[in-house]
Amino acid sequence: MDLAKLNDRGLVLVGAGKMGGALLDGWLARGLDPASAHVIDPKPDPRWAARGVNVNADPPADPAVLVLAVKPQMMGDVLPTLAAWGQGRTLVVSVAAGTRIKTLESSFPAAPIVRAMPNTPAAIGQGITAVAGNARADAAAMDLAAALMGAVGQVVQLDDEAQIDAVTGLSGSGPAYVFHLIEALAEAGVAVGLPADTAMTLARATVAGAGALALSGDETPAKLREAVTSPAGTTAAGLAVLMDPDAGLRPLIARTVAAATDRARELAQ
Numbered sequence: 545m546d547l548a549k550l551n552d553r554g555l556v557l558v559g560a561g562k563m564g565g566a567l568l569d570g571w572l573a574r575g576l577d578p579a580s581a582h583v584i585d586p587k588p589d590p591r592w593a594a595r596g597v598n599v600n601a602d603p604p605a606d607p608a609v610l611v612l613a614v615k616p617q618m619m620g621d622v623l624p625t626l627a628a629w630g631q632g633r634t635l636v637v638s639v640a641a642g643t644r645i646k647t648l649e650s651s652f653p654a655a656p657i658v659r660a661m662p663n664t665p666a667a668i669g670q671g672i673t674a675v676a677g678n679a680r681a682d683a684a685a686m687d688l689a690a691a692l693m694g695a696v697g698q699v700v701q702l703d704d705e706a707q708i709d710a711v712t713g714l715s716g717s718g719p720a721y722v723f724h725l726i727e728a729l730a731e732a733g734v735a736v737g738l739p740a741d742t743a744m745t746l747a748r749a750t751v752a753g754a755g756a757l758a759l760s761g762d763e764t765p766a767k768l769r770e771a772v773t774s775p776a777g778t779t780a781a782g783l784a785v786l787m788d789p790d791a792g793l794r795p796l797i798a799r800t801v802a803a804a805t806d807r808a809r810e811l812a813q
């Protein structure tokens with residue numbers, strides 16, 4: 545979408561921390577006029593004001609979109625202060641883990657509401673967001689939400705809000721798993737004899753390059769893996785460890801995603 549379309553009525557972002565900030569970076573880079581962007585945050589990063597975004601000042605009475613990006617634990621304090629935007633003209637988008645549509649509806653009973661679970665690569669337009677709407681979120685509202693999140697990456701529409709917890713465990717938290725993979729690769733490179741900075745350069749570029757290759761064509765990850773693996777070669781030796789059915793990556797990642805999904809369910813309110 546041309547985010548310039550939001551520029552007439554404005555966008556209000558409540559909570560411009562790591563995720564809200566990543567989204568705002570992405571939207572500003574893709575045509576949102578800083579003068580139409582309004583941040584409400586008690587500890588705003590000075591970069592927003594420096595870029596011409598309105599910070600804690602005179603938000604519009606009926607913005608096109610209200611984006612909630614505070615911690616789920618803060619929602620109880622924050623939602624009652626925002627009820628004036630729940631009249632139905634403003635699309636409410638919450639990116640919070642855990643906070644259910646039902647909870648949001650109690651503060652915004654007349655509003656179209658979309659729960660969205662993005663991830664931080666949105667800051668460079670390479671996020672992925674899953675969305676689920678309430679009954680008032682008609683096709684136009686879902687299109688607006690998909691366009692908003694589509695401006696900063698891919699969008700997946702969910703059939704059922706309950707799936708958002710699993711999305712949170714996979715792609716919401718997932719960038720952290722991948723960053724940890726880079727750390728682990730670099731540390732392993734040092735352990736086998738490389739200087740730390742060289743190992744980090746190699747690890748970072750390997751993960752980024754493999755990720756880009758995985759997205760670039762129709763080859764499955766399995767085919768791409770096989771293309772790296774010469775019979776009886778080095779990769780086969782490494783994968784014998786990594787793909788061990790009991791101690792390898794699969795069971796570890798399964799437990800990792802399950803733990804994050806369980807935590808999203810625990811945060812439910």
Ligand SMILES: NC(=O)c1ccc[n+]([C@@H]2O[C@H](COP(=O)([O-])OP(=O)(O)OC[C@H]3O[C@@H](n4cnc5c(N)ncnc54)[C@H](O)[C@@H]3O)[C@@H](O)[C@H]2O)c1
Nearest residue numbers: 559560561562563564584585587613614615616639640641
């Ligand atoms: N960080 C991620 O990768 C990620 C991914 C997907 C979803 N989320 C969701 O995004 C939300 C924010 O997470 P985060 O990681 O950006 O946290 P964060 O702590 O970086 O950001 C939260 C922001 O909210 C602000 N804030 C606190 N109280 C406020 C109030 N009363 N009114 C307005 N703003 C207030 C804080 O100052 C901070 O800037 C969470 O609900 C989280 O579940 C985060």
